[in-house]
Amino acid sequence: MSTPTLRVAVVGAGPAGIYAADILSKTDLDVSIDLFERLPAPFGLVRYGVAPDHPRIKQIIVALHKVLERGDIRLLANVDYGTDLKLDDLRQFYDAVIFSTGSIRDAALPIPGIDLDGSYGAADFVSWYDGHPDVPRTWPLEHQQVAVIGAGNVALDVARILAKHADDLLPTEVPANVYDILKASPVTDVHVFARRGPAQVKFSPLELRELGHVPDVDVIVYPEDFEFDEGSMAAIHSSNQTKQVVKTLTDWTLKEPEELTASRRIHLHFLHKPVEVLGEDGKVVGIRTERTALNGDGNVTGTGQTHDWPVQAVYRAVGYFGSPLVDIPFDDVAGVIPNREGRVVDVDGDHLPGVYATGWIKRGPVGLIGHTKSDASETIRHLGEDVAAAGEAFYTATDRDPQAVDEFLAGRGVDVITWTGWELLDAWERSLGEPHGRERVKVVPREDMVAISLGRELPTA
Numbered sequence: 001m002s003t004p005t006l007r008v009a010v011v012g013a014g015p016a017g018i019y020a021a022d023i024l025s026k027t028d029l030d031v032s033i034d035l036f037e038r039l040p041a042p043f044g045l046v047r048y049g050v051a052p053d054h055p056r057i058k059q060i061i062v063a064l065h066k067v068l069e070r071g072d073i074r075l076l077a078n079v080d081y082g083t084d085l086k087l088d089d090l091r092q093f094y095d096a097v098i099f100s101t102g103s104i105r106d107a108a109l110p111i112p113g114i115d116l117d118g119s120y121g122a123a124d125f126v127s128w129y130d131g132h133p134d135v136p137r138t139w140p141l142e143h144q145q146v147a148v149i150g151a152g153n154v155a156l157d158v159a160r161i162l163a164k165h166a167d168d169l170l171p172t173e174v175p176a177n178v179y180d181i182l183k184a185s186p187v188t189d190v191h192v193f194a195r196r197g198p199a200q201v202k203f204s205p206l207e208l209r210e211l212g213h214v215p216d217v218d219v220i221v222y223p224e225d226f227e228f229d230e231g232s233m234a235a236i237h238s239s240n241q242t243k244q245v246v247k248t249l250t251d252w253t254l255k256e257p258e259e260l261t262a263s264r265r266i267h268l269h270f271l272h273k274p275v276e277v278l279g280e281d282g283k284v285v286g287i288r289t290e291r292t293a294l295n296g297d298g299n300v301t302g303t304g305q306t307h308d309w310p311v312q313a314v315y316r317a318v319g320y321f322g323s324p325l326v327d328i329p330f331d332d333v334a335g336v337i338p339n340r341e342g343r344v345v346d347v348d349g350d351h352l353p354g355v356y357a358t359g360w361i362k363r364g365p366v367g368l369i370g371h372t373k374s375d376a377s378e379t380i381r382h383l384g385e386d387v388a389a390a391g392e393a394f395y396t397a398t399d400r401d402p403q404a405v406d407e408f409l410a411g412r413g414v415d416v417i418t419w420t421g422w423e424l425l426d427a428w429e430r431s432l433g434e435p436h437g438r439e440r441v442k443v444v445p446r447e448d449m450v451a452i453s454l455g456r457e458l459p460t461a
Contacts, residue, residue, distance in 0.1 A: 006031040006387065007397045009094040011081050013037035014044020015064060016359025017100035020376040022067045027384055032402055034094070035068075037077040039133065040417050040449040041425060042068065044102055048130045051157045052172035053164070055439070068419055076405070077417040078450060082326035084414045087355075093405045095397050096354040096383055099325060099337060099344070100376075103360040107319035107335070109149065113277030114316070118143070118284030122150065122158050122317035129161055129182075131175040133446035138177070141185040143312035147287045149274050150317030151194035152202040156211060158315050159190045163217045163264045173433065173440045190266045191309060195273035195292055196300050198225070198249045199232035205244035211266065212252070218262040221252045225270035231298030273302060277314050286310050320365035328355070337361050342379030343386075354396060356383055421453030428452045 006029050010017045013035050021033045041047060043061050050057045068075055079085070081101070090097050106121030113119070118140075127135045141162075148159045161169075166182035174182075194201050212219050226249075228236070235242045249268070271292045278286035288308050292300035322337070324330035329346055331338050337357045338345050344355040358379040359372055387394045409416050417425075425443065432441035443449050447459050 003030070003392065004395055004400060006096070006395065007094045007400055007402075008033050008096045008098065008383075009090050010035045010098045010100060011090075012044065012100035012102060012359070012361075013042035013075060013077065014100065014102050014359065015046060015060065016102065016361075016372050016376060017044070017098070018042070018064045018067050018073075019373050020098050020100055020358045020380060021073045023373075023376050023380045024383070025072055027380065029384060029387065033072070034074045034076055034402075034405065036079050036081060037075065038080045038101075040078045040446060040453055041422060042075060042077060045104075048132045049104075049126055050130070051126070051161055052130065052174040053160075053169055054157075055172065058173075068422075071419070074402070075417075075419045075422065076409070077422065078415055078453075079409060084409060084412060087327040089408065091354070091396065092399050093397055093408070094354075095395050096356065096387075098356045098358055098379065098383070099328065099361055100357070100359045101323070101325060101361045103320035103322040103335060103365040105321045105323055105335075106316060107321045109274075109316045109318050111274060111276055113279050113284070114314075116277055116279040116284045116314075117282050118279075118312060119277055119314045119316070122148070122154050122315050123320055125158055125161075125315060126154065129174070129178050131178065131442040131444040133444060133449060137444065139181055140313075141181055141187065144186050144188045145309075145311040146187055146190050146313045146315065147274075147309065147311040148190060148192045148315045148317055149287075150192070150319075151196065151200070152317065152319075153204055153207045155192055155194075155317035156203055156207050158317055159192050159266050160211055160214060160217075162187055162315075163190045163266050164214050165216060165264075168215055170436075171438060173429075173438065173442050175442045175444045177444060188264055190264075191269060191287075191311060192266065193269045193272045193274050193287070193289055195271070196298070197227050197229075197232055197270050197294055198246050199228055199235045199242055200298050201245060201270070203245050205241055205248065208245055208248050212248070214266075216262045217264045217266060218260045219252055220255075220260065220265055220267045221249055222267075222269065223253050225268075225272070226250070226253065227271060227294050229294035229296045229298065231296060232294065235298060271300065272307070273300070275306065278308060284312055284314055287314055320360065322361045322364075334364060336364055342375075342382050354386075354394070415450050415454060417450065417453045424455065425449055425453045 010021045046060050106123040128139045272289035273292050275290045276288040291303045291305040322335035339357045342356050343351045358376045429440040
């Protein structure tokens with residue numbers, strides 16, 4: 001008796017899920033792969049987590065697009081795991097399930113005042129300016145002084161979008177509702193706070209240099225924030241990236257006051273640890289930071305010296321955090337699905353047969369695209385080993401017809417969007433941008449995305 005075709009479901013159609021599906025499709029296994037996505041469109045954080053004025057990074061979508069357009073991996077978008085189907089449902093149709101749902105929530109920052117009106121998570125703001133269909137169309141950009149907490153590229157993105165003039169975003173895919181609100185923003189000063197020194201920040205050199213070329217926006221750094229201990233010097237000498245970041249920052253300290261003539265400013269503050277968001281009548285009126293000092297190993301200790309900064313909004317960009325999934329173990333501290341090299345484990349540490357994880361929901365929100373590929377390779381290698389070890393016993397799906405899951409979802413009234421549907425939406429967005437010389441203009445409302453993808457009339461306002 002011949003072995004049946006292996007049926008695998010991948011839940012999450014961002015880079016992690018697409019890479020995992022691609023790598024699996026190129027193994028020696030006879031495999032049928034279905035890629036599920038909660039949103040009406042694929043590509044995850046590349047579509048909804050990269051700032052619109054970073055088209056170079058968004059070009060990753062071109063490679064992902066080529067994988068899915070081959071046709072050997074089925075896309076089933078607009079299907080919400082946990083609502084439209086659950087693990088037991090997937091087990092009926094698939095022998096293995098790989099979760100690649102990423103990390104889309106903001107990590108917590110437990111300081112007093114963080115929940116005041118005017119205090120926001122960067123992930124929510126990024127989702128808004130990227131036209132995510134599940135967030136409100138509006139955003140309260142009504143303040144002149146704003147604080148951003150964080151020392152990574154997301155903090156830079158948030159600061160840049162807040163300070164940038166909206167008209168400079170017009171060549172990008174920025175949605176119309178986002179442009180209109182950014183255009184009316186009265187912001188003049190954005191303060192970015194990092195608790196460690198210039199040699200410890202996680203900015204990439206290119207992102208940082210870009211900050212210095214934003215029209216009519218000055219980047220201001222403060223010489224008193226520049227401290228380099230033994231750990232800092234070791235980092236500079238051992239990492240070309242750190243060396244470039246420190247050089248860019250140091251060059252900015254040499255600017256003369258008369259050179260700073262822009263109408264908007266981004267202030268980069270190092271060795272300032274946010275300790276409290278200050279409020280009056282329930283609203284943000286400032287942020288209190290504590291001056292820190294380097295310990296010698298690159299870490300810092302508080303000095304007890306505090307400073308209050310008048311700001312009316314605070315954005316925390318201190319990292320992303322995973323979300324728990326129905327019927328799947330979850331580590332509430334790390335924000336990941338507990339696993340051993342991609343094999344999902346239960347509370348006793350035993351592998352859940354046929355259940356795997358990859359990407360940020362597997363290892364946490366760290367690393368770039370290269371890490372995501374190697375991550376997926378590891379998970380797929382273990383899946384292959386498990387198939388080889390278990391033999392026919394691995395093939396547990398009871399309804400193996402590829403159309404069975406389509407019928408199941410149709411019976412639940414789910415509007416499933418296939419690759420053909422994405423191509424319709426992609427063409428529509430490109431047609432919106434073409435008259436203006438733009439690559440695309442994103443469609444934002446979920447109901448419009450679904451209607452376009454399914455060839456239906458657009459809902460009336």
